[in-house]
Amino acid sequence: MRKLFVYCFGIVLFFGSCEDKKKASQNENEIQNEIQNEDEVEIEVEKKAEPEYPEITNENVVPFLTEYGKNNPETKVLITTRFGDIEIELFKDTPLHRANFIYLVKQQYFNETFFHRVVPNFIIQAGNSDLSSTQKKRAELGKEYLLPAEIIPGRVHEYGTVSGAKEYRENPDHRTAPYEFFIFLGPKSSTTHLNGKYTIFGKVIKGMDVVEEISKVKADDGDWPLNNIYISAKVLE
CATH class of the missing domain: 1.20.5 (Single alpha-helices involved in coiled-coils or other helix-helix interfaces)
Known part of the structure; x- marks a missing residue:
C-alpha cells in the first residue's frame, strides 16, 4: 500500500x-x-x-511647389548610372523647377527610369522608360501637370546645363514637362531653338566625362539607347 x-x-x-x-x-x-x-x-x-502629398495638377502646382520648396531647400542631386555618377547643382532662381526636381528625387520617381535619348555632341535626356512602373509613378504623383516656364533673361544653354524637357505639342508659353530633363553638351551653334524656350534650372558640377560617355552609346533611329541606361537619384544637400 x-x-x-x-x-x-x-x-x-x-x-x-x-x-x-x-x-x-x-x-x-x-x-x-x-x-x-x-x-x-x-x-x-x-x-x-x-507626409502624404496631394496629386499635383495644373491648378495646384504653383502653391504646392512653392510651399514644398520652402521646406526642402536642397540644391544638389547625385544621378547614378552604370557609367558613373553625375552631380547636379540646381539654381535657386528657378524655384518651381528646383522644388519639383527635389520632390521627384525624394519620391524616388527617377529610380529605374533611363537616359532614354542620346544625341552625340548635343544632349542626353533622362526621366522616362518603357516600364509600366514609370507610368504608374506618374499617375500617382500627377500625370497631367506642367511647370510654368522660369526662363531667366540672358541665360543660355552651355556645356553641362540642365534643362526641363517640353512636350512637342502647341506650347506657346514654354511650360515644362515635369518628369524629364536634358543635359546639354553643345555646340553653342545648336542652341538657337533652345534658348528662351526651355527653362535652364541647373548645371552639372561633376561627371561631365560620364555624360560624354553616355552620349556616345549606340542608339536606334529614335535616339533611344539599344541597351537601357538605368538611373537612380538622391539628394546630396
Missing part, C-alpha cells in the same frame, strides 16, 4: 512539473507576442508619420 502511495504521489509531481513547464512556455510565448505587437505598433506609427 505504501508503494502504491509513493507511485501515485510521483505521478502527481510529474504532471505538476509538466504543467509548470507548459505555463512557463505559454508565458514566454505571450511575452514574445507582446514584444512583436509593440514592434508592429511602432512600425505602424512610423508609417503614419510619413
Whole structure:
C-alpha cells in the first residue's frame, strides 16, 4: 500500500512539473507576442508619420511647389548610372523647377527610369522608360501637370546645363514637362531653338566625362539607347 502511495504521489509531481513547464512556455510565448505587437505598433506609427502629398495638377502646382520648396531647400542631386555618377547643382532662381526636381528625387520617381535619348555632341535626356512602373509613378504623383516656364533673361544653354524637357505639342508659353530633363553638351551653334524656350534650372558640377560617355552609346533611329541606361537619384544637400 505504501508503494502504491509513493507511485501515485510521483505521478502527481510529474504532471505538476509538466504543467509548470507548459505555463512557463505559454508565458514566454505571450511575452514574445507582446514584444512583436509593440514592434508592429511602432512600425505602424512610423508609417503614419510619413507626409502624404496631394496629386499635383495644373491648378495646384504653383502653391504646392512653392510651399514644398520652402521646406526642402536642397540644391544638389547625385544621378547614378552604370557609367558613373553625375552631380547636379540646381539654381535657386528657378524655384518651381528646383522644388519639383527635389520632390521627384525624394519620391524616388527617377529610380529605374533611363537616359532614354542620346544625341552625340548635343544632349542626353533622362526621366522616362518603357516600364509600366514609370507610368504608374506618374499617375500617382500627377500625370497631367506642367511647370510654368522660369526662363531667366540672358541665360543660355552651355556645356553641362540642365534643362526641363517640353512636350512637342502647341506650347506657346514654354511650360515644362515635369518628369524629364536634358543635359546639354553643345555646340553653342545648336542652341538657337533652345534658348528662351526651355527653362535652364541647373548645371552639372561633376561627371561631365560620364555624360560624354553616355552620349556616345549606340542608339536606334529614335535616339533611344539599344541597351537601357538605368538611373537612380538622391539628394546630396
